[in-house]
Amino acid sequence: MERTARGDEGAFRLLVERWERPVFGFLERMLSSREEAQDMSQETFLRVFAEAGRYRPDGRFRSWLFRIAGNLARSRLRRDRVVRWIRLEPLLHDPPDPGARADDLLERDEKRRAVRTALARLPDRQRQAVVLQRYQGLSYREVAAAMDTTVPAVESLLQRAMALLKKELAGERKEQ
16 A cells, blocks of 8 residues: 555556455445446545555555445445345355255255345445455454444444344245
């Protein structure tokens, strides 16, 4: 980041190469479309470059980066004011098991669809906390830094989100 702050485009390219997939994955889960996630990813890295001089090396880069991406995603969601559903696409790191039976694969896809639908119905900040902690692997402290809040607030957001997800998924099972 220090090199990027001095205008070193090569250093910036390395940052983008290292972080573009995690940022895109986060934004794709926060927003409804792949195209919006791509747009917001580009906007995130433009902001990183523009604000590189304000980055403090005493903090964690990952938290700072996801704070920028999260703020952009929440702004987009507020601006759209439309309930959006997260797309169902197999995760790139979770290829189908070649030995699995078709009905097992179908059941796994249905469970994934139910979880993503329930996740999409969460309030924005709860969804952001879940995506950062569960899907991006950030610690509670890193989630708190990315969301500009406290660890107890993150714990509360996650607790409420999990309760809502459990309730939503239990209702899904009853309907089937």
